[in-house]
Amino acid sequence: MPIYSLRIFSAFLIIATLIPFIKWDYWWIRIFDYPQLQKLVLILLCGIIWIKIDFDQNPIEKWIWLVVLSPAALHLFFKVKTFTSIGKKMIDSVPFEKNNGIHVLVGNVLQSNKSYYKVVSLINRISPDLVFLVETDKNWVEGICSIEENYPNRILIPKDNTYGMALYCKLEIINSKIEYLIDDDVPSIELEVKLRNGKVITIYAIHPTPPVPTENLKSSERDAEILIVGKKAKNNPKPSMVIGDLNDVAWSYTTKLFLKISGMADPRRGRGFFSTFHAKIPLMRWPLDHIFLSKHFGLGELKVMSGIGSDHFPICIKASLKSEKTVEKLSASGDDKKEAEEKMVKGKIKKNKKGP
Template sequence: MHAFIIILSILLLSFTLLSIVKHDYWTFRIFDYPRLQKLVLSIICVLLIIFFYQGPVLYNWLLTGLITLNIGYLFVQIVPFTPFGKKQVLRITAAIPEQSLSIMIANVYQDNTNSKGCLQEIQKSDPDLVLLLETNQRWDNETRELEKRYGFHVRVPLENTYGMLLYSKLELKDPAVLYLVEKDIPSIHTGVILKNGMRIQLYALHPTPPVPNENPRSTERDKELLLTADLAQQSKDPVIVIGDMNDVAWSYTTELFLKMSGLLDPRRGRGFFNTFHAHYPVMRFPLDHAFISTDFKLKHIKRLANSGSDHFPIYIDLQYEAKASIEQEAMEPDAEDIAVATEKKQDITSD
């Protein structure tokens, strides 16, 4: 038990320190993900030290102090995504259907064959927009019946797990498929016309994750997010950015994206809404996101039922309110944030 406690303490402290290092390599970025798991293990670890550690008193106090500091750090990082945190996005006070927009985001998992289950979940939630990710030609064929209810669509089926299908009941204005960073990783950029005739700007993304079997660095993911942040900042229309970002809500990169884009995260102050991994309850992270400009308020957000994918779909219902920007405040970048973002974007031209 003595050796186990020391090894566990060292590992937990190392995992936290590695996640603090702002390096793009996957061995650092992957430890951004299990922050809640590290917190729970750290609490267990400090209890083990208090009740079972039999080493020298100095070591006892040192381990207890370090793990307690680790708990404090992790707790501060996680609190904003619990009901105890401050809400970035406020609830609506009165429904205005003509200014509303509901969205379902679903990474279907390309090898998943339960397209009927996915279609049933879409029918059940009945969103205005549906974004399906990891969709290849088979998924495109098996979900074509969505055209009956969704008169507007942008389809980019690919066999590399980065295909995407966007279906909309609302008119899509000037839709475009762009490859911002990598030639085989698309994103969909389109205007969406609300029922009252107002145009909003939608960006649908699915950048690559920093994992050894796909991309050993987070560089390309970070570039795509920051390029989209620039587009959002420059847009004259209200903005919504949706997709599987392959990044957790509390990471430095996601926070940098929010600061540089001026967008808000509806999760903050409400909960994790973990979407991945659907089959491993103790290892779940919030990877699928909807970020919105300050002129939107929230009607509803929820995680939907899984239908064979490794991701849960997520559903969000929003409402445009012109006065919302006065009541809601985006995070501001400091000089260091701007320098980091500028450096990451400059790398695009040098790759």
């Protein structure tokens, strides 16, 4: 690599590491939240190249770059470490109890994907209690209708704008409601499900819009929807889960704020990345599909499933209720609560401006 190219690339990686500290919600800032592991690997590679370069005329330049790159690498390492086996778990591992727990499958099917049989095959093979799919239009609802004989309780919201939802449940649904929290074209589902032992849990199923130029120039709507649901979960005394394609990574500032505001826990922490996107680009993968649990649950299993022809891998979880509430929670400071309220208000203002 020519020396001038190495200088430019090294400077870019440092800037890319610093940009997420800016809390502005413009898409071109928030997009740098995603590739933390990739940035760490590239910074380490740059460091190795700088070490191997032999400078005769200006040897100090090598050490300047190494000194500058090292804090960036350390910062990214500690970010990444949280989502490895050496990080601290937020949720205890417990044996899965079918009567006292729930097996959930979450997947973004990609609306243009026609591999209906792959989704049907996966569902029939693992037989989850609840299936939540997003980007489902009428073709998708019809394409996988064969699973309906095993899932008597269904909430189907087919849409052709990539924000359709399809929820299938073997367990009894006590009550449910479809809401449009931020955008009149983007639904979310709130439902109460009775487990086999008679206990009732609440599930919030969401798919907020991503901060990309083709959708939103800012992350305001995504952040607001995530935090509104987090506040709902916080005020709900029942065991609860938040599931769906959140279009945000597990280590982002917004996701961390969500955990603080909701009091919920991320089963990925202390276990692994469990990356679900992009299924077709192995070098550009990160966790966009999530299943968060309240303090009432223990984790039986968390697993990323095989591909279904989509740009996302499905993810499934087996979680059981437990008697002791030993989940590690993030605490929200006064500033955190204030910022969360501001983000929620900003999202609602944007919805009101759109009008009916």
